[in-house]
Amino acid sequence: MRSDAEDLTTRARIRDAAIRHFGRDGFARATIRDVAAAAGVSPGLVIHHFGTKAGLRDACDQHVLAQTATQGREKADPRSTGHLIQDYLNHPDQYTDEITYIRRTLSDESEAGDAFFDAVVRQTEDIVRAGMDAGTIRKFDDVRSTAVVIASNSLSILMLGRHLSRTLGTAGPETHGIGPDLLRQLALPALEIYTHGFYTDSQFLDAARDALQQNTNPGREHAP
Amino acid sequence: MRSDAEDLTTRARIRDAAIRHFGRDGFARATIRDVAAAAGVSPGLVIHHFGTKAGLRDACDQHVLAQTATQGREKADPRSTGHLIQDYLNHPDQYTDEITYIRRTLSDESEAGDAFFDAVVRQTEDIVRAGMDAGTIRKFDDVRSTAVVIASNSLSILMLGRHLSRTLGTAGPETHGIGPDLLRQLALPALEIYTHGFYTDSQFLDAARDALQQNTNPGREHAP
DNA sequence: GTCTATATAATGATAGAC
DNA sequence: GTCTATCATTATATAGAC
Numbered sequence: 079m080r081s082d083a084e085d086l087t088t089r090a091r092i093r094d095a096a097i098r099h100f101g102r103d104g105f106a107r108a109t110i111r112d113v114a115a116a117a118g119v120s121p122g123l124v125i126h127h128f129g130t131k132a133g134l135r136d137a138c139d140q141h142v143l144a145q146t147a148t149q150g151r152e153k154a155d156p157r158s159t160g161h162l163i164q165d166y167l168n169h170p171d172q173y174t175d176e177i178t179y180i181r182r183t184l185s186d187e188s189e190a191g192d193a194f195f196d197a198v199v200r201q202t203e204d205i206v207r208a209g210m211d212a213g214t215i216r217k218f219d220d221v222r223s224t225a226v227v228i229a230s231n232s233l234s235i236l237m238l239g240r241h242l243s244r245t246l247g248t249a250g251p252e253t254h255g256i257g258p259d260l261l262r263q264l265a266l267p268a269l270e271i272y273t274h275g276f277y278t279d280s281q282f283l284d285a286a287r288d289a290l291q292q293n294t295n296p297g298r299e300h301a302p
Numbered sequence: 303m304r305s306d307a308e309d310l311t312t313r314a315r316i317r318d319a320a321i322r323h324f325g326r327d328g329f330a331r332a333t334i335r336d337v338a339a340a341a342g343v344s345p346g347l348v349i350h351h352f353g354t355k356a357g358l359r360d361a362c363d364q365h366v367l368a369q370t371a372t373q374g375r376e377k378a379d380p381r382s383t384g385h386l387i388q389d390y391l392n393h394p395d396q397y398t399d400e401i402t403y404i405r406r407t408l409s410d411e412s413e414a415g416d417a418f419f420d421a422v423v424r425q426t427e428d429i430v431r432a433g434m435d436a437g438t439i440r441k442f443d444d445v446r447s448t449a450v451v452i453a454s455n456s457l458s459i460l461m462l463g464r465h466l467s468r469t470l471g472t473a474g475p476e477t478h479g480i481g482p483d484l485l486r487q488l489a490l491p492a493l494e495i496y497t498h499g500f501y502t503d504s505q506f507l508d509a510a511r512d513a514l515q516q517n518t519n520p521g522r523e524h525a526p
Numbered sequence: 527g528t529c530t531a532t533a534t535a536a537t538g539a540t541a542g543a544c
Numbered sequence: 545g546t547c548t549a550t551c552a553t554t555a556t557a558t559a560g561a562c
Contacts, residue, residue: 104330104410106328184465185461214502216494216501216502220487222470223488224491224494227495228495230458230466231458234454234461234462237461237462238461241420245450246450262514263444264454266444266507266514267444267447267448268451271452272500272506273500274504275440275499276439276440276452276497277433278438278439279438280497282493282496282497283490283496286489287490
């Protein structure tokens with residue numbers, strides 16, 4: 079969908095250049111001059127189209143999040159570890175700018191990042207509930223918190239991708255290190271933990287339960 | 303150890319103010335004038351003590367990371383989910399600036415952040431190996447990748463704390479939402495997953511194993 | 527729509543008095 | 545050690561020609 083050719087309006091070309099620079103350098107460090115140069119236009123034209131630098135970011139937010147929200151809706155079936163992220167990485171080097179931009183959006187404080195995170199949690203919660211009904215996912219008392227944990231774990235690849243690939247030696251510096259090699263290497267350990275657990279017994283869980291003996295309803299338990 | 307009083311050298315007071323502002327606003331957005339005002343000194347004095355803005359950041363890096371590295375060494379015993387982070391949160395509202403600063407350091411590209419992440423992974427790997435030997439942690443083929451997954455999951459609370467507390471409604475805006483309430487709410491779901499797993503059977507793990515049938519050594523398996 | 531100036535403001539860093 | 549100017553640079557945003 080994104081071709082590097084000139085088959086885009088100038089406004090769209092500026093916006094895409096801004097997505098790249100805002101994601102890579104951050105909103106504060108990225109300058110209108112950089113964006114204009116990358117888009118092959120003058121700085122004045124950037125302002126002409128988007129009013130202010132903040133207006134340009136708003137356009138980027140709307141474009142990236144509208145794009146991801148659309149794709150997220152269609153692919154809400156229960157998958158393995160990274161529910162949403164995996165799908166994006168099926169097309170390597172295609173959505174790198176968007177991924178980097180989303181990472182920045184989640185790091186910095188912004189309403190767009192809040193909305194994106196909430197959407198991820200919401201879809202994860204739907205998946206968890208569906209899996210619990212279908213019997214493929216274990217029963218959890220606090221479904222929402224469980225979904226938050228799963229979403230947080232999944233998004234950690236997005237947030238820390240640069241460090242993960244750096245430590246594991248997998249390539250892909252383009253999108254902060256998040257590439258097929260990295261996911262391949264992390265998929266099995268993550269799925270083993272999600273399938274058989276990480277600990278051998280429940281001593282740590284029991285200890286935590288004892289430590290948090292408040293508001294506990296002793297009537298309901300789920301199979302060990 | 304950190305008292306808000308004036309019992310610090312002026313240089314240390316400037317440095318602490320810089321840690322707060324760099325962490326909160328980011329290195330680019332934070333200004334020397336802001337730091338100077340927060341420390342109650344003139345902008346010129348900041349330069350006098352640290353040479354340049356980058357020099358000030360280096361001093362912050364060294365201070366925060368030296369501090370965390372020291373504390374990390376002493377507490378390398380196998381704990382529950384957030385191995386290192388939990389310990390920091392035993393003293394609420396005490397290390398909020400340092401935590402925020404570390405989060406920023408991990409987000410932005412910096413050698414200090416790289417070193418910190420590597421240290422976390424290294425300690426996690428030690429814990430995993432020790433747990434595997436002691437029998438409290440399951441046997442994993444790829445110990446390093448497993449440690450990376452665990453460390454990534456743990457650090458996701460640090461990276462996404464603001465969103466987690468926002469979604470779950472737990473308080474604590476001071477340190478990007480990471481507080482005792484948040485950890486209490488996430489501890490049980492996380493430990494349940496780490497103890498009993500997330501899925502009910504191994505269909506997803508098996509599917510992933512089949513999809514990655516390369517370099518597989520069919521001679522070694524671990525108990526299902 | 528697009529460009530070339532230019533106004534205006536903010537910032538990092540310097541110089542020198544105290 | 546600390547301050548008050550001040551410089552030089554850089555950035556956003558404006559104005560108006562084409």
